[in-house]
Amino acid sequence: MSRVFPFFVEAALVTLELTVLALVLGLAAAALAAAAKMSRSAILRTIGTAYVSLFRGTPCLIQLFVLYFGGPQIGINLEPFAAGVIGLGLNIGAYMAESIRGAVMAVDRGQTEAARTIGFSRFQTLRKVVLPQAARLMIRPLGVNTVALLKGSALVSTISVVELTYTAQRFIGSTYKPFEIFGVAALLYMIMVYAIARIVDMLDKRFAIV
Amino acid sequence: MQGLDFSVVVPYWDLLVTGAWWTSVLTVSAGALSFVFGILFAVVVLYAPAVLAYPVRAFMWVFMGTPLLLQLFLIYFGLVQIGIDIPALAAGIIGLGLHFAVYNADIIRAGIVAVDTGQTEGARSIGFGKWQALRYVVIPQAIRNTAPPIGGNLIALLKESSIVSVIGIAELVHSAQLAISETFRPFEFYITAAALYYILNLVLEAALHRFERHVEVSR
Numbered sequence: 001m002s003r004v005f006p007f008f009v010e011a012a013l014v015t016l017e018l019t020v021l022a023l024v025l026g027l028a029a030a031a032l033a034a035a036a037k038m039s040r041s042a043i044l045r046t047i048g049t050a051y052v053s054l055f056r057g058t059p060c061l062i063q064l065f066v067l068y069f070g071g072p073q074i075g076i077n078l079e080p081f082a083a084g085v086i087g088l089g090l091n092i093g094a095y096m097a098e099s100i101r102g103a104v105m106a107v108d109r110g111q112t113e114a115a116r117t118i119g120f121s122r123f124q125t126l127r128k129v130v131l132p133q134a135a136r137l138m139i140r141p142l143g144v145n146t147v148a149l150l151k152g153s154a155l156v157s158t159i160s161v162v163e164l165t166y167t168a169q170r171f172i173g174s175t176y177k178p179f180e181i182f183g184v185a186a187l188l189y190m191i192m193v194y195a196i197a198r199i200v201d202m203l204d205k206r207f208a209i210v
Numbered sequence: 211m212q213g214l215d216f217s218v219v220v221p222y223w224d225l226l227v228t229g230a231w232w233t234s235v236l237t238v239s240a241g242a243l244s245f246v247f248g249i250l251f252a253v254v255v256l257y258a259p260a261v262l263a264y265p266v267r268a269f270m271w272v273f274m275g276t277p278l279l280l281q282l283f284l285i286y287f288g289l290v291q292i293g294i295d296i297p298a299l300a301a302g303i304i305g306l307g308l309h310f311a312v313y314n315a316d317i318i319r320a321g322i323v324a325v326d327t328g329q330t331e332g333a334r335s336i337g338f339g340k341w342q343a344l345r346y347v348v349i350p351q352a353i354r355n356t357a358p359p360i361g362g363n364l365i366a367l368l369k370e371s372s373i374v375s376v377i378g379i380a381e382l383v384h385s386a387q388l389a390i391s392e393t394f395r396p397f398e399f400y401i402t403a404a405a406l407y408y409i410l411n412l413v414l415e416a417a418l419h420r421f422e423r424h425v426e427v428s429r
Binding site for chain 2: 054057058059060061062063065066069070071073074151152153154155157158165168169172176177178179182185186189190193194
């Protein structure tokens with residue numbers, strides 16, 4: 001076990017890297033989609049709604065397969081790692097869009113009305129009044145999504161990204177010790193999951209209104 | 211780069227529909243398991259003596275902190291090592307069922323705690339035993355109040371059931387993979403599979419919505 005442990009730490013770092021990159025992409029996609037869904041333009045609203053609905057309505061595994069295995073048929077050739085980041089990012093982005101939209105909608109309407117009354121433009125109202133209040137409300141749901149993203153990143157082992165779950169599978173093939181191997185992988189996942197949970201708790205406290 | 215041609219799907223339509231049928235079977239059976247065990251875990255964590263409550267709590271903690279894929283591998287490949295050989299379909303239902311039971315338990319536990327203590331006191335004062343009060347008064351209300359998030363978990367389960375294709379269960383993804391191995395047309399078949407999942411998802415959402423309205427009306 002001690003012989004294979006360094007491989008696991010390295011694989012866990014790949015899982016973390018995947019998660020962070022997909023999180024960045026996901027947040028960007030989510031912000032755009034949430035803005036599109038709340039926009040005044042019917043076309044943008046339709047695009048935003050379609051993205052969220054399609055990516056939330058189908059399995060992440062299928063989305064990864066379409067991108068990685070189906071991509072070459074439409075001229076998209078991606079390395080497994082890149083396909084993993086893009087697939088996971090677009091998937092979690094659809095969920096995060098709803099978290100962001102929910103937080104913005106949860107800010108009292110009176111806040112917008114008051115800001116508009118004292119002469120703020122629509123954009124200023126959003127930027128200076130609504131978003132600072134909504135940001136606080138987003139922390140927890142986005143944190144939950146990030147934990148889901150980390151655990152969901154195990155799926156990319158099926159498109160041969162050498163991350164934690166893939167590494168565990170490979171070592172089971174060579175050691176025939178599934179319990180020990182899966183135990184170590186599970187432990188590493190749990191350490192990362194609870195680290196994220198702690199960070200979310202800290203951010204939540206930091207931005208709480210006392 | 212070859213042109214896309216969705217007509218390749220037609221000869222395999224029956225195979226895909228059969229896969230979608232098995233996806234539904236998996237979702238319903240694992241969903242039922244996750245509901246029953248969700249209640250069981252919630253009650254154990256809240257009311258059972260520590261010797262029972264702590265192991266269940268630890269089990270929930272581990273299942274919440276690790277990927278479903280890893281849990282499926284452990285159940286299917288790991289248990290064989292200690293002499294427990296479960297068929298793939300059973301391993302898939304148990305894995306999905308337990309995974310979502312843990313999330314349901316967390317919701318139902320909060321639901322039980324949120325039911326007004328006056329309800330228990332009222333039931334006890336008209337002569338209900340402790341278990342009777344729980345069984346006939348508290349738990350029904352807790353489940354009614356938590357129906358929307360439990361329904362949300364069922365929808366998640368439908369989509370996550372695609373993962374059991376990796377242990378060789380012949381559901382929708384597996385059907386698509388079979389067709390792809392003969393036609394080499396991943397894009398067409400995975401998109402079609404995605405469309406079928408989307409339809410199943412819509413049907414399930416509509417059914418849950420109706421059920422929730424029914425619960426609301428009967429209140």
